[in-house]
Amino acid sequence: MGAETVPSLCLGTAGHIDHGKTWLVRGLTGKDTDRLPEEQERGISIDLGYAPLDLPDGRRISLIDVPGHERFIRNMVAGATGIDLFLLVVDAAEGARAQTHEHLAILRLLGIERGVVAVTKADTVPAGTVELAVDEARELVPGAPVVAVSAKTGAGLDDLRAALAAAADSYERRRSSLPTRLFVDRVFTLHGIGTVATGTLWSGSIGDGDELRVEPRGLDVRVRSVQVHDESVERAVAGQRVALSLPGVERTDLARGDAIVAPGAYPVSYRLDVLLDELEQIPDGARLQAHHGTAEIATRVSRIGPRHAQLRLATPVVAARGDHVVLRGETTLGGGRVLDPQPPRASDPAWLDTLEWGEPTEVIRGYLREPRTRSDILRSGLLDPRDLDAAAAGLVEAGGLFATPEWLEQKRSEAHELLAERSTRSPLDPGVAEAALLPARAAAFISLLGVERRDGKAYLPGARPELGDRTGAAEKLEAELAAAGAQGVKVEDDELGRFLEAEGRLVRLGDGHAVAADAYARARETLTAECEREGRITLARFRDLLGISRRPAQQLLERFDTDGITRRVGDERILRRSALPR
Ligand SMILES: Nc1nc2c(ncn2[C@@H]2O[C@H](COP(=O)(O)OP(=O)(O)OP(=O)(O)O)[C@@H](O)[C@H]2O)c(=O)[nH]1
Protein backbone atom coordinates (compact mmCIF):
# COMPACT_ATOMS: atom_id res chain seq x y z
CA MET A 1 0.00 0.00 0.00
CA GLY A 2 1.65 3.22 -1.16
CA ALA A 3 1.88 6.23 1.06
CA GLU A 4 -0.38 8.25 -1.26
CA THR A 5 -3.26 5.85 -0.80
CA VAL A 6 -2.95 5.73 2.96
CA PRO A 7 -6.05 7.39 4.37
CA SER A 8 -4.97 9.91 6.92
CA LEU A 9 -8.10 12.00 6.85
CA CYS A 10 -11.47 11.16 8.31
CA LEU A 11 -14.66 12.48 6.83
CA GLY A 12 -17.81 12.19 8.92
CA THR A 13 -21.45 12.48 7.93
CA ALA A 14 -23.89 14.66 9.82
CA GLY A 15 -27.54 15.46 9.42
CA HIS A 16 -31.12 14.78 10.42
CA ILE A 17 -32.63 11.30 10.49
CA ASP A 18 -33.64 9.84 7.15
CA HIS A 19 -32.04 12.65 5.16
CA GLY A 20 -30.04 10.11 3.16
CA LYS A 21 -26.62 9.93 4.87
CA THR A 22 -26.20 6.19 4.67
CA TRP A 23 -27.47 6.00 1.11
CA LEU A 24 -25.04 8.71 0.15
CA VAL A 25 -22.17 6.85 1.80
CA ARG A 26 -23.17 3.77 -0.18
CA GLY A 27 -23.38 5.84 -3.34
CA LEU A 28 -19.88 7.20 -2.76
CA THR A 29 -18.15 4.06 -1.51
CA GLY A 30 -20.30 1.13 -2.61
CA LYS A 31 -20.54 -0.02 0.99
CA ASP A 32 -23.73 -0.29 3.05
CA THR A 33 -22.70 0.80 6.53
CA ASP A 34 -26.03 -0.14 8.13
CA ARG A 35 -24.70 -3.56 9.11
CA LEU A 36 -26.76 -4.33 12.24
CA PRO A 37 -29.90 -6.48 11.70
CA GLU A 38 -31.93 -3.89 13.59
CA GLU A 39 -30.65 -1.14 11.30
CA GLN A 40 -31.62 -3.20 8.24
CA GLU A 41 -35.02 -3.92 9.69
CA ARG A 42 -35.89 -0.39 10.78
CA GLY A 43 -34.17 1.34 7.89
CA ILE A 44 -32.35 3.72 10.21
CA SER A 45 -28.80 3.92 11.41
CA ILE A 46 -28.17 3.22 15.07
CA ASP A 47 -24.43 2.94 15.43
CA LEU A 48 -21.42 4.25 13.56
CA GLY A 49 -20.53 2.92 10.12
CA TYR A 50 -17.16 2.97 8.41
CA ALA A 51 -16.10 2.86 4.79
CA PRO A 52 -13.01 3.81 2.79
CA LEU A 53 -13.63 6.51 0.20
CA ASP A 54 -11.56 6.72 -2.97
CA LEU A 55 -11.23 10.26 -4.25
CA PRO A 56 -10.86 11.09 -7.96
CA ASP A 57 -7.14 11.83 -7.50
CA GLY A 58 -6.59 8.26 -6.28
CA ARG A 59 -6.32 9.22 -2.64
CA ARG A 60 -8.21 7.13 -0.14
CA ILE A 61 -9.73 8.68 2.95
CA SER A 62 -11.97 7.28 5.70
CA LEU A 63 -15.68 7.93 5.90
CA ILE A 64 -17.62 7.59 9.13
CA ASP A 65 -21.40 7.41 8.87
CA VAL A 66 -23.35 8.56 11.91
CA PRO A 67 -26.98 8.03 12.92
CA GLY A 68 -29.35 10.99 12.71
CA HIS A 69 -31.91 9.84 15.27
CA GLU A 70 -31.84 12.07 18.34
CA ARG A 71 -31.78 9.02 20.62
CA PHE A 72 -28.44 7.95 19.16
CA ILE A 73 -26.79 11.30 19.29
CA ARG A 74 -24.20 9.94 21.71
CA ASN A 75 -23.03 7.65 18.92
CA MET A 76 -22.91 10.58 16.55
CA VAL A 77 -20.68 12.51 18.95
CA ALA A 78 -18.43 9.49 19.46
CA GLY A 79 -18.00 9.26 15.69
CA ALA A 80 -17.56 12.97 15.13
CA THR A 81 -14.81 13.46 17.74
CA GLY A 82 -12.24 11.77 15.53
CA ILE A 83 -13.08 13.36 12.19
CA ASP A 84 -11.29 16.06 10.23
CA LEU A 85 -13.98 17.13 7.75
CA PHE A 86 -17.76 16.94 7.72
CA LEU A 87 -20.22 15.86 5.07
CA LEU A 88 -23.47 17.48 6.13
CA VAL A 89 -26.50 15.95 4.48
CA VAL A 90 -29.76 17.89 4.01
CA ASP A 91 -32.89 16.44 2.41
CA ALA A 92 -33.84 18.62 -0.59
CA ALA A 93 -37.52 18.32 0.25
CA GLU A 94 -37.34 18.79 4.02
CA GLY A 95 -34.54 21.28 4.46
CA ALA A 96 -32.68 21.68 7.74
CA ARG A 97 -34.34 20.02 10.72
CA ALA A 98 -33.59 19.66 14.43
CA GLN A 99 -30.60 17.30 14.22
CA THR A 100 -29.20 19.17 11.23
CA HIS A 101 -28.79 22.10 13.60
CA GLU A 102 -27.69 20.02 16.55
CA HIS A 103 -25.11 18.10 14.52
CA LEU A 104 -23.78 21.38 13.15
CA ALA A 105 -23.50 22.74 16.68
CA ILE A 106 -21.67 19.60 17.79
CA LEU A 107 -19.24 19.87 14.88
CA ARG A 108 -18.54 23.46 15.78
CA LEU A 109 -18.01 22.57 19.45
CA LEU A 110 -15.58 19.88 18.37
CA GLY A 111 -13.66 22.40 16.30
CA ILE A 112 -14.52 20.70 13.00
CA GLU A 113 -15.09 23.72 10.84
CA ARG A 114 -14.51 22.52 7.33
CA GLY A 115 -16.49 20.25 5.05
CA VAL A 116 -19.05 19.95 2.30
CA VAL A 117 -22.87 20.10 2.32
CA ALA A 118 -24.79 17.62 0.19
CA VAL A 119 -28.42 18.40 -0.64
CA THR A 120 -29.76 14.89 -1.10
CA LYS A 121 -32.71 13.20 -2.73
CA ALA A 122 -32.54 15.80 -5.52
CA ASP A 123 -34.50 13.34 -7.67
CA THR A 124 -37.58 13.65 -5.46
CA VAL A 125 -38.34 17.34 -5.98
CA PRO A 126 -38.52 19.78 -8.92
CA ALA A 127 -35.34 21.57 -9.95
CA GLY A 128 -36.58 24.86 -8.47
CA THR A 129 -36.97 23.29 -5.04
CA VAL A 130 -33.45 21.89 -5.27
CA GLU A 131 -32.18 25.39 -6.07
CA LEU A 132 -33.97 26.76 -3.05
CA ALA A 133 -32.60 23.99 -0.81
CA VAL A 134 -29.07 24.68 -2.08
CA ASP A 135 -29.47 28.40 -1.27
CA GLU A 136 -30.73 27.58 2.21
CA ALA A 137 -27.81 25.25 2.77
CA ARG A 138 -25.38 28.00 1.76
CA GLU A 139 -26.92 30.25 4.38
CA LEU A 140 -26.86 27.50 6.96
CA VAL A 141 -23.15 26.75 6.53
CA PRO A 142 -21.47 29.84 5.14
CA GLY A 143 -18.25 29.12 3.32
CA ALA A 144 -18.86 25.44 2.69
CA PRO A 145 -19.40 24.19 -0.87
CA VAL A 146 -22.94 22.87 -1.44
CA VAL A 147 -23.64 20.11 -3.95
CA ALA A 148 -27.04 18.72 -4.96
CA VAL A 149 -27.03 14.93 -5.33
CA SER A 150 -29.21 11.90 -5.69
CA ALA A 151 -28.02 8.64 -4.22
CA LYS A 152 -30.77 6.94 -6.19
CA THR A 153 -29.79 8.13 -9.67
CA GLY A 154 -26.14 8.94 -8.97
CA ALA A 155 -26.63 12.51 -10.18
CA GLY A 156 -24.13 14.96 -8.67
CA LEU A 157 -21.97 12.28 -7.04
CA ASP A 158 -18.96 13.14 -9.22
CA ASP A 159 -19.31 16.81 -8.33
CA LEU A 160 -19.53 15.82 -4.67
CA ARG A 161 -16.40 13.68 -4.93
CA ALA A 162 -14.58 16.60 -6.55
CA ALA A 163 -15.75 18.97 -3.80
CA LEU A 164 -14.61 16.49 -1.14
CA ALA A 165 -11.23 16.11 -2.83
CA ALA A 166 -10.83 19.90 -2.90
CA ALA A 167 -11.77 20.14 0.78
CA ALA A 168 -9.31 17.37 1.66
CA ASP A 169 -6.61 19.11 -0.37
CA SER A 170 -7.03 22.48 1.23
CA TYR A 171 -7.26 20.91 4.62
CA GLU A 172 -4.19 20.85 6.70
CA ARG A 173 -4.76 19.82 10.23
CA ARG A 174 -1.96 20.45 12.58
CA ARG A 175 -1.85 16.87 13.76
CA SER A 176 -0.29 16.97 17.13
CA SER A 177 3.04 15.28 17.65
CA LEU A 178 1.78 14.07 21.00
CA PRO A 179 2.37 10.42 21.89
CA THR A 180 0.10 7.68 20.58
CA ARG A 181 -3.56 8.02 21.50
CA LEU A 182 -6.50 6.22 19.95
CA PHE A 183 -10.09 6.29 21.19
CA VAL A 184 -11.81 2.94 20.85
CA ASP A 185 -15.12 3.03 19.02
CA ARG A 186 -15.70 -0.69 18.39
CA VAL A 187 -14.56 -3.94 19.94
CA PHE A 188 -15.35 -7.31 18.41
CA THR A 189 -14.04 -10.84 18.13
CA LEU A 190 -12.84 -12.35 14.88
CA HIS A 191 -12.65 -16.09 14.55
CA GLY A 192 -9.03 -17.20 14.56
CA ILE A 193 -7.78 -13.71 15.38
CA GLY A 194 -9.35 -12.84 18.70
CA THR A 195 -10.21 -9.44 20.04
CA VAL A 196 -10.04 -6.51 17.66
CA ALA A 197 -10.44 -2.87 18.67
CA THR A 198 -11.01 -0.09 16.17
CA GLY A 199 -10.80 3.66 16.39
CA THR A 200 -9.40 6.80 14.86
CA LEU A 201 -5.75 7.40 15.68
CA TRP A 202 -5.61 10.90 17.17
CA SER A 203 -1.87 11.18 17.41
CA GLY A 204 1.30 9.15 17.17
CA SER A 205 1.50 5.89 15.27
CA ILE A 206 0.88 2.20 15.96
CA GLY A 207 2.73 -0.80 14.55
CA ASP A 208 2.96 -4.55 15.09
CA GLY A 209 4.37 -5.45 18.47
CA ASP A 210 3.82 -2.05 20.07
CA GLU A 211 3.27 -2.14 23.82
CA LEU A 212 0.37 0.12 24.67
CA ARG A 213 -2.00 0.69 27.56
CA VAL A 214 -5.77 0.81 27.72
CA GLU A 215 -6.79 3.73 29.92
CA PRO A 216 -8.40 4.51 32.26
CA ARG A 217 -8.42 0.76 32.95
CA GLY A 218 -4.63 0.60 33.13
CA LEU A 219 -4.57 -2.60 31.06
CA ASP A 220 -1.29 -3.27 29.25
CA VAL A 221 -1.67 -4.70 25.75
CA ARG A 222 0.62 -5.81 22.94
CA VAL A 223 -0.49 -5.15 19.40
CA ARG A 224 -0.23 -8.21 17.16
CA SER A 225 -1.25 -6.60 13.91
CA VAL A 226 -2.57 -3.36 12.52
CA GLN A 227 -5.04 -2.83 9.72
CA VAL A 228 -6.34 0.27 8.01
CA HIS A 229 -9.60 -0.43 6.19
CA ASP A 230 -9.03 -4.18 6.07
CA GLU A 231 -5.49 -3.86 4.76
CA SER A 232 -2.49 -4.75 6.88
CA VAL A 233 -0.02 -1.95 7.42
CA GLU A 234 3.32 -1.85 9.17
CA ARG A 235 2.48 1.35 10.99
CA ALA A 236 -0.75 3.27 11.10
CA VAL A 237 -0.40 7.02 11.49
CA ALA A 238 -2.45 9.81 13.03
CA GLY A 239 -5.70 10.51 11.22
CA GLN A 240 -6.23 6.94 10.08
CA ARG A 241 -8.99 4.54 11.02
CA VAL A 242 -7.22 1.68 12.64
CA ALA A 243 -8.09 -1.89 13.61
CA LEU A 244 -5.79 -3.48 16.19
CA SER A 245 -5.64 -7.16 16.96
CA LEU A 246 -4.95 -7.58 20.66
CA PRO A 247 -3.96 -11.12 21.65
CA GLY A 248 -4.66 -12.23 25.19
CA VAL A 249 -7.34 -9.60 25.67
CA GLU A 250 -10.96 -10.54 26.18
CA ARG A 251 -13.59 -8.71 24.23
CA THR A 252 -15.06 -7.55 27.52
CA ASP A 253 -11.71 -6.16 28.70
CA LEU A 254 -12.22 -2.95 26.77
CA ALA A 255 -15.03 -0.94 25.22
CA ARG A 256 -15.97 2.21 23.35
CA GLY A 257 -14.73 5.20 25.30
CA ASP A 258 -11.41 3.62 26.31
CA ALA A 259 -8.22 5.21 25.09
CA ILE A 260 -5.28 3.15 23.86
CA VAL A 261 -2.15 5.14 24.57
CA ALA A 262 1.60 5.04 24.89
CA PRO A 263 2.01 3.84 28.51
CA GLY A 264 2.30 6.69 30.98
CA ALA A 265 2.33 9.35 28.30
CA TYR A 266 -0.89 11.08 29.35
CA PRO A 267 -2.51 12.16 32.57
CA VAL A 268 -5.52 10.08 33.57
CA SER A 269 -7.70 12.60 35.26
CA TYR A 270 -11.04 13.06 37.02
CA ARG A 271 -10.99 16.80 36.42
CA LEU A 272 -10.66 18.98 33.36
CA ASP A 273 -10.41 22.74 33.30
CA VAL A 274 -12.01 23.99 30.10
CA LEU A 275 -12.69 27.15 28.19
CA LEU A 276 -16.46 27.04 27.76
CA ASP A 277 -18.26 27.41 24.46
CA GLU A 278 -21.94 27.59 25.33
CA LEU A 279 -25.09 27.34 23.28
CA GLU A 280 -26.95 28.49 26.36
CA GLN A 281 -25.65 29.46 29.78
CA ILE A 282 -24.70 26.34 31.71
CA PRO A 283 -25.38 26.94 35.42
CA ASP A 284 -22.77 26.32 38.09
CA GLY A 285 -23.20 22.82 39.49
CA ALA A 286 -25.06 21.51 36.43
CA ARG A 287 -24.96 17.73 36.08
CA LEU A 288 -24.44 16.86 32.44
CA GLN A 289 -22.93 14.27 30.13
CA ALA A 290 -19.46 15.08 28.88
CA HIS A 291 -18.34 13.58 25.59
CA HIS A 292 -14.60 13.33 25.22
CA GLY A 293 -13.01 11.12 22.61
CA THR A 294 -15.46 8.26 22.23
CA ALA A 295 -16.31 8.35 25.93
CA GLU A 296 -19.45 9.68 27.51
CA ILE A 297 -19.07 10.53 31.18
CA ALA A 298 -21.38 11.96 33.80
CA THR A 299 -19.94 15.24 34.97
CA ARG A 300 -20.59 18.16 37.26
CA VAL A 301 -19.80 21.58 35.90
CA SER A 302 -18.10 23.86 38.39
CA ARG A 303 -17.85 27.34 36.96
CA ILE A 304 -14.71 29.43 37.27
CA GLY A 305 -15.53 32.96 36.26
CA PRO A 306 -17.53 33.82 33.16
CA ARG A 307 -15.73 31.72 30.58
CA HIS A 308 -14.06 28.82 32.35
CA ALA A 309 -15.28 25.74 34.16
CA GLN A 310 -13.95 22.69 35.88
CA LEU A 311 -15.56 19.44 34.79
CA ARG A 312 -15.67 16.94 37.64
CA LEU A 313 -15.99 13.56 36.00
CA ALA A 314 -17.51 10.34 37.32
CA THR A 315 -14.80 8.30 35.57
CA PRO A 316 -11.38 9.55 34.53
CA VAL A 317 -10.34 10.52 31.03
CA VAL A 318 -7.11 10.60 29.09
CA ALA A 319 -6.99 14.19 27.93
CA ALA A 320 -4.54 16.72 26.60
CA ARG A 321 -4.67 20.48 26.35
CA GLY A 322 -6.67 21.50 23.28
CA ASP A 323 -9.01 18.48 23.32
CA HIS A 324 -12.66 19.28 22.74
CA VAL A 325 -15.47 18.23 25.04
CA VAL A 326 -19.18 18.31 24.22
CA LEU A 327 -21.64 18.89 27.06
CA ARG A 328 -25.15 17.49 26.77
CA GLY A 329 -28.19 17.31 28.96
CA GLU A 330 -31.51 16.66 27.30
CA THR A 331 -29.88 18.26 24.30
CA THR A 332 -26.51 19.68 23.36
CA LEU A 333 -25.80 22.65 25.64
CA GLY A 334 -22.28 23.54 24.76
CA GLY A 335 -18.76 22.34 25.00
CA GLY A 336 -15.30 23.25 25.98
CA ARG A 337 -11.70 23.21 24.97
CA VAL A 338 -9.43 21.57 27.53
CA LEU A 339 -6.98 24.04 29.00
CA ASP A 340 -5.63 21.99 31.88
CA PRO A 341 -6.09 18.21 31.67
CA GLN A 342 -5.00 17.66 35.27
CA PRO A 343 -5.94 20.75 37.24
CA PRO A 344 -5.92 21.20 40.98
CA ARG A 345 -9.33 21.11 42.66
CA ALA A 346 -9.24 24.87 43.11
CA SER A 347 -8.34 26.32 39.76
CA ASP A 348 -6.28 29.43 39.25
CA PRO A 349 -7.93 31.76 36.70
CA ALA A 350 -4.61 33.43 35.87
CA TRP A 351 -3.11 30.07 35.00
CA LEU A 352 -6.11 29.32 32.79
CA ASP A 353 -5.53 32.61 30.98
CA THR A 354 -1.94 31.57 30.38
CA LEU A 355 -3.13 28.24 29.04
CA GLU A 356 -5.64 29.95 26.80
CA TRP A 357 -3.43 32.64 25.32
CA GLY A 358 0.09 31.82 26.35
CA GLU A 359 2.99 30.91 24.13
CA PRO A 360 4.55 27.49 24.81
CA THR A 361 7.34 29.20 26.71
CA GLU A 362 4.88 30.80 29.11
CA VAL A 363 2.98 27.55 29.52
CA ILE A 364 6.13 25.63 30.36
CA ARG A 365 7.24 28.32 32.76
CA GLY A 366 3.84 28.31 34.42
CA TYR A 367 3.95 24.56 34.78
CA LEU A 368 7.50 24.49 36.11
CA ARG A 369 6.85 25.75 39.61
CA GLU A 370 9.58 23.31 40.54
CA PRO A 371 12.07 21.46 38.37
CA ARG A 372 10.72 18.56 36.34
CA THR A 373 12.00 16.03 33.86
CA ARG A 374 11.18 16.23 30.19
CA SER A 375 8.81 13.29 30.50
CA ASP A 376 7.07 14.93 33.50
CA ILE A 377 6.43 17.96 31.32
CA LEU A 378 5.14 15.91 28.42
CA ARG A 379 2.99 13.76 30.69
CA SER A 380 1.24 16.87 31.93
CA GLY A 381 -0.72 16.89 28.65
CA LEU A 382 -0.13 20.63 28.40
CA LEU A 383 2.42 20.70 25.63
CA ASP A 384 3.17 19.23 22.30
CA PRO A 385 6.74 17.82 22.25
CA ARG A 386 7.57 20.22 19.41
CA ASP A 387 6.63 23.13 21.63
CA LEU A 388 8.75 21.81 24.47
CA ASP A 389 11.79 21.51 22.23
CA ALA A 390 11.33 25.05 21.02
CA ALA A 391 10.75 26.47 24.48
CA ALA A 392 13.43 24.43 26.30
CA ALA A 393 16.03 26.89 25.06
CA GLY A 394 14.82 29.40 27.63
CA LEU A 395 15.05 26.94 30.53
CA VAL A 396 17.90 25.86 32.74
CA GLU A 397 18.74 22.20 33.04
CA ALA A 398 20.66 20.17 35.58
CA GLY A 399 20.70 16.47 36.33
CA GLY A 400 17.97 15.76 33.76
CA LEU A 401 15.61 18.31 35.28
CA PHE A 402 14.33 21.48 33.70
CA ALA A 403 13.71 24.62 35.72
CA THR A 404 12.79 28.17 34.90
CA PRO A 405 15.44 30.89 35.17
CA GLU A 406 13.06 32.55 37.66
CA TRP A 407 13.04 29.49 39.92
CA LEU A 408 16.82 29.28 39.78
CA GLU A 409 17.14 32.99 40.51
CA GLN A 410 14.86 32.61 43.48
CA LYS A 411 16.81 29.65 44.87
CA ARG A 412 20.03 31.53 44.29
CA SER A 413 18.87 34.61 46.16
CA GLU A 414 17.38 32.47 48.95
CA ALA A 415 20.69 30.64 49.26
CA HIS A 416 22.71 33.83 49.31
CA GLU A 417 20.40 35.40 51.83
CA LEU A 418 20.64 32.36 54.07
CA LEU A 419 24.43 32.26 53.78
CA ALA A 420 24.78 35.98 54.41
CA GLU A 421 22.62 35.68 57.49
CA ARG A 422 24.63 32.67 58.62
CA SER A 423 27.90 34.57 58.16
CA THR A 424 26.63 37.41 60.32
CA ARG A 425 25.20 35.15 62.97
CA SER A 426 28.13 32.74 63.14
CA PRO A 427 31.20 34.16 61.43
CA LEU A 428 33.10 31.24 63.02
CA ASP A 429 31.11 28.80 60.87
CA PRO A 430 29.60 30.65 57.88
CA GLY A 431 28.74 27.48 55.90
CA VAL A 432 25.34 25.83 55.45
CA ALA A 433 24.72 22.19 54.53
CA GLU A 434 24.21 21.97 50.75
CA ALA A 435 21.08 19.92 51.33
CA ALA A 436 19.47 22.88 53.08
CA LEU A 437 19.58 25.04 49.96
CA LEU A 438 17.59 22.90 47.50
CA PRO A 439 14.95 20.19 47.53
CA ALA A 440 16.68 16.77 47.44
CA ARG A 441 15.35 16.01 43.95
CA ALA A 442 16.84 19.20 42.55
CA ALA A 443 20.22 18.86 44.28
CA ALA A 444 22.02 19.00 40.91
CA PHE A 445 21.18 22.69 40.62
CA ILE A 446 23.63 23.43 43.48
CA SER A 447 26.36 24.05 40.93
CA LEU A 448 24.26 26.86 39.43
CA LEU A 449 23.66 28.72 42.69
CA GLY A 450 26.92 30.64 42.65
CA VAL A 451 28.15 29.34 45.99
CA GLU A 452 31.45 27.77 47.06
CA ARG A 453 31.29 24.18 48.21
CA ARG A 454 33.56 22.45 50.70
CA ASP A 455 32.91 19.14 52.47
CA GLY A 456 29.17 19.07 51.81
CA LYS A 457 28.74 22.67 52.92
CA ALA A 458 28.03 25.74 50.86
CA TYR A 459 29.66 29.15 51.48
CA LEU A 460 29.35 32.58 50.03
CA PRO A 461 32.15 33.03 47.54
CA GLY A 462 35.31 33.90 49.48
CA ALA A 463 33.72 33.36 52.88
CA ARG A 464 36.12 31.97 55.49
CA PRO A 465 35.51 31.29 59.15
CA GLU A 466 36.39 34.43 61.09
CA LEU A 467 36.62 35.28 64.78
CA GLY A 468 34.88 38.62 64.35
CA ASP A 469 33.87 40.05 67.72
CA ARG A 470 35.00 36.90 69.51
CA THR A 471 38.67 37.73 69.16
CA GLY A 472 38.78 38.78 72.81
CA ALA A 473 37.03 35.61 73.94
CA ALA A 474 39.49 33.53 71.94
CA GLU A 475 42.48 35.24 73.52
CA LYS A 476 41.05 34.74 76.97
CA LEU A 477 40.36 31.09 76.32
CA GLU A 478 43.84 30.49 74.96
CA ALA A 479 45.35 32.10 78.02
CA GLU A 480 43.28 29.80 80.23
CA LEU A 481 44.29 26.80 78.20
CA ALA A 482 47.95 27.74 78.38
CA ALA A 483 47.68 28.04 82.15
CA ALA A 484 45.80 24.75 82.54
CA GLY A 485 48.22 22.58 80.55
CA ALA A 486 47.15 18.95 80.24
CA GLN A 487 44.55 19.50 82.93
CA GLY A 488 42.52 21.40 80.29
CA VAL A 489 39.50 23.63 80.77
CA LYS A 490 35.81 23.48 80.06
CA VAL A 491 34.99 25.45 76.91
CA GLU A 492 31.53 27.00 77.17
CA ASP A 493 31.48 28.46 73.62
CA ASP A 494 31.32 25.29 71.55
CA GLU A 495 31.48 27.15 68.23
CA LEU A 496 34.61 28.96 69.30
CA GLY A 497 36.06 25.62 70.40
CA ARG A 498 35.41 24.11 66.97
CA PHE A 499 36.85 27.12 65.23
CA LEU A 500 40.07 27.06 67.29
CA GLU A 501 40.37 23.32 66.81
CA ALA A 502 40.03 23.77 63.00
CA GLU A 503 42.80 26.35 63.28
CA GLY A 504 44.99 23.82 65.14
CA ARG A 505 45.01 25.87 68.32
CA LEU A 506 43.32 23.46 70.68
CA VAL A 507 42.16 19.86 70.88
CA ARG A 508 38.64 19.17 72.03
CA LEU A 509 38.04 16.35 74.48
CA GLY A 510 34.77 14.83 75.64
CA ASP A 511 32.15 16.65 77.62
CA GLY A 512 33.05 20.14 76.34
CA HIS A 513 36.59 20.08 77.67
CA ALA A 514 39.67 21.01 75.72
CA VAL A 515 43.43 21.26 76.06
CA ALA A 516 45.85 23.54 74.27
CA ALA A 517 47.34 21.98 71.14
CA ASP A 518 50.87 21.90 72.61
CA ALA A 519 49.61 20.32 75.86
CA TYR A 520 48.02 17.57 73.76
CA ALA A 521 51.29 17.06 71.87
CA ARG A 522 53.31 16.81 75.11
CA ALA A 523 50.81 14.38 76.65
CA ARG A 524 51.09 12.26 73.56
CA GLU A 525 54.91 12.23 73.78
CA THR A 526 54.71 11.16 77.41
CA LEU A 527 52.31 8.38 76.55
CA THR A 528 54.35 7.15 73.60
CA ALA A 529 57.56 7.09 75.58
CA GLU A 530 55.94 5.12 78.39
CA CYS A 531 54.40 2.62 75.99
CA GLU A 532 57.70 2.12 74.22
CA ARG A 533 59.35 1.41 77.58
CA GLU A 534 56.62 -0.70 79.18
CA GLY A 535 54.55 -1.86 76.22
CA ARG A 536 51.40 -0.47 77.79
CA ILE A 537 49.96 2.21 80.00
CA THR A 538 47.17 2.38 82.57
CA LEU A 539 44.98 5.34 83.38
CA ALA A 540 46.54 5.67 86.83
CA ARG A 541 50.07 5.64 85.43
CA PHE A 542 49.24 8.18 82.74
CA ARG A 543 47.61 10.45 85.30
CA ASP A 544 50.64 10.27 87.57
CA LEU A 545 53.08 10.91 84.74
CA LEU A 546 51.20 14.08 83.72
CA GLY A 547 50.35 15.09 87.26
CA ILE A 548 46.75 15.82 86.40
CA SER A 549 43.48 14.59 87.81
CA ARG A 550 41.62 11.49 86.70
CA ARG A 551 38.95 13.16 84.54
CA PRO A 552 41.27 14.90 82.02
CA ALA A 553 43.57 11.88 81.92
CA GLN A 554 40.62 9.66 81.01
CA GLN A 555 39.43 12.12 78.34
CA LEU A 556 42.89 12.42 76.81
CA LEU A 557 43.20 8.63 76.57
CA GLU A 558 39.82 8.44 74.88
CA ARG A 559 40.87 11.08 72.40
CA PHE A 560 44.09 9.12 71.69
CA ASP A 561 41.91 6.10 71.00
CA THR A 562 39.78 8.10 68.55
CA ASP A 563 42.83 9.59 66.91
CA GLY A 564 44.15 6.10 66.24
CA ILE A 565 47.15 6.38 68.54
CA THR A 566 46.16 3.89 71.22
CA ARG A 567 43.97 0.86 71.51
CA ARG A 568 42.26 -0.24 74.64
CA VAL A 569 43.03 -3.73 75.93
CA GLY A 570 41.21 -4.45 79.19
CA ASP A 571 42.19 -1.74 81.66
CA GLU A 572 45.28 -0.81 79.71
CA ARG A 573 46.17 0.85 76.45
CA ILE A 574 48.77 -0.15 73.91
CA LEU A 575 50.12 1.78 70.97
CA ARG A 576 48.56 1.02 67.66
CA ARG A 577 50.99 -0.31 65.14
CA SER A 578 50.46 2.70 62.90
CA ALA A 579 51.40 5.01 65.77
CA LEU A 580 54.69 3.23 66.49
CA PRO A 581 57.81 5.03 65.40
CA ARG A 582 59.32 3.34 62.40
N1 LIG B 1 -35.39 8.94 -3.96
C1 LIG B 1 -34.36 8.93 -3.11
N2 LIG B 1 -34.52 8.41 -1.90
C2 LIG B 1 -33.47 8.40 -1.05
C3 LIG B 1 -32.24 8.96 -1.43
N3 LIG B 1 -31.41 8.83 -0.40
C4 LIG B 1 -32.09 8.21 0.59
N4 LIG B 1 -33.34 7.94 0.19
C5 LIG B 1 -34.42 7.37 0.99
O1 LIG B 1 -34.31 7.81 2.31
C6 LIG B 1 -34.25 6.74 3.21
C7 LIG B 1 -33.32 7.05 4.33
O2 LIG B 1 -32.02 7.12 3.83
P1 LIG B 1 -30.79 6.83 4.73
O3 LIG B 1 -29.59 7.01 3.89
O4 LIG B 1 -30.94 5.56 5.42
O5 LIG B 1 -30.96 8.00 5.74
P2 LIG B 1 -29.99 8.37 6.92
O6 LIG B 1 -29.75 9.81 6.88
O7 LIG B 1 -28.81 7.49 6.89
O8 LIG B 1 -30.89 8.03 8.17
P3 LIG B 1 -30.37 7.76 9.69
O9 LIG B 1 -29.07 7.08 9.56
O10 LIG B 1 -31.37 6.95 10.34
O11 LIG B 1 -30.24 9.10 10.27
C8 LIG B 1 -33.82 5.58 2.38
O12 LIG B 1 -34.33 4.37 2.88
C9 LIG B 1 -34.35 5.88 1.04
O13 LIG B 1 -35.68 5.37 0.91
C10 LIG B 1 -32.12 9.54 -2.73
O14 LIG B 1 -31.10 10.07 -3.13
N5 LIG B 1 -33.22 9.50 -3.53
Ligand SMILES: [Mg+2]
Ligand atom coordinates in the same frame (compact mmCIF):
# COMPACT_ATOMS: atom_id res chain seq x y z
MG1 LIG C 1 -28.03 6.25 8.26
